[in-house]
Amino acid sequence: MSRVGRRLVSAGALVVLTSGVAVSPATPAAAVPSMVFVTATSPVDTRLGRTQVVHCPADRRILGGGGYVGGAGREVVIDTMMPVSTPTGDYFEVNASATTRADGTGFRGEWFLVAYGICGRAPAGLEYVSAASATGFESTHGVSVSCPGGKRVIGVGGEVTPAFGFAVLDDVVPVTTLTSVRVTAFETETDSPVRWGVKAHAVCANPIPGLTLVSAASPGDSADKTVGVSCPTGTKVHGLGASLAPPLGEAAITALYPSQPLDHVRLEAREDFTRYAGNWTARVHAICAT
Template identity: 30%
Template sequence: MRKLIAWLGTVLMTLAVLAGTARAAPVSVQAVTTVHVKAVSDIDSVSPKGKTADCPAGMVAVGGGFTTATGVGNDGSVVQDELIIRDTSVTGTAYEDANGTSKNWGITVFAVCANPLPGYEIKKGRSVNSGSEFEKPAVATCSPGKVVIGGGFEVTGGLGEVVVDELLPSSNQVFTKAFEGKAGTSRSWHIDAYAICAFQPAGWQIVDKVGPIFSGGKTTTAKCPVGKKVLGPMFDLTGSLGQAHMLSLLPHDFPDQEVSIAALEDDDGTTNSWGLNNWQICAN
């Protein structure tokens, strides 16, 4: 009888361990290989402009970037409307704002591509309101057991009169938010957040760098720790309330653990003191 009880105890303990293991989120030990691909639009005074950067065969998109400083025309009159991450590509679109510009301008779109990661998925979340409210947030959430590796956003109906203010990660969610620009709009619009998710890669880490707060254009550069590379570049504007917008979100090729971001005030400026913060997802 004692042997039977001992055997049953061993079985129950084994089952408990197995059950706990089944609930745990897998952690990949596979190193992540990344490449950066870019696509450049025409440079002229036509609005809007869109471009798609495609990943090499066999790779997936884990993050994206953009710059509206292509050409010389963005003096605060061009706003990035979307950075949509799909399985194997990144699409960016920019519009002139309500005042427009006669200058020549263009956009460059970047895709951060990686070897397929276990559990890779893209989740989408939409703002609750879709009228002409001044401010709208949206959040996308990964499936249970997965972490954020990148993110994107998409404004529908803004047509240059809505400014994306943030693209922020947490461990399993991506938050984005947009404001109507200085002139407001009577249009109905909404914003979507995109979360790029996977089982946690080796060395996964969220890095952020807080920038200075003052009135005027600004840039910040942040790096992943030594030995890690950027998967998903992100950003956060604070205090600008629709009167400043992103000029660029640039993942650098060499070294590939660095991201530079820049933001401008709109074309008539603002006296608001505002900040620009640099966020990125890193992994081995």
């Protein structure tokens, strides 16, 4: 099913190489201390959708995170990855949903969901900001959110709302200047029966030492994608993002997660059940700092 021409944000050609953009603020803050990597895994069962959260230790704040769908092939997709800060503690939330095929059927096998979180003591100026798109029956929605007052993005998040498997995240990305986050989603081949939209989330802070955005792109072909990117030596992953171009809802993110040493980010994206006829590219992003 073609959705060419209905994309909210047009994407230029992506080159298969790693790129990095360093941010050089006038007055950087101290590095984030006491960073930790946390994970939590759901039960394995046949439910159509599930939410998994992973909590930061009591004295840490959520910076970024990701998710992984296991056992579902190409028929369960991640439709929410977002940092959540509350008065009683911070966590990272991931939601995944089974997509509905054009004939109304869907995946009924067993699968599980893993949530990953990156936590640390609060850097100077830590702030969580969000923005929501309008809702409707359109095939695509997008929204951006900016950090206020000279702060920079150190973590990102995006969500489809409501998350029923009729729309998939396409872009959850920080801009190259690390001043804002963009989120875009597309309907799958089965149009949503309800009004839907997207939300963008940014973790902002005063600029921290070594703050750099690094990215890598997959080959532009018609195969499923796996691509990774590493932080520069001496820096750690604080936040992570992904973008797909241009499957327009016919491919989706099934895994986006940091490595255990917080030096690498891996993205996995798969075409849907009926496959995408053209070539497409997946790009992974890591926000790194000392």
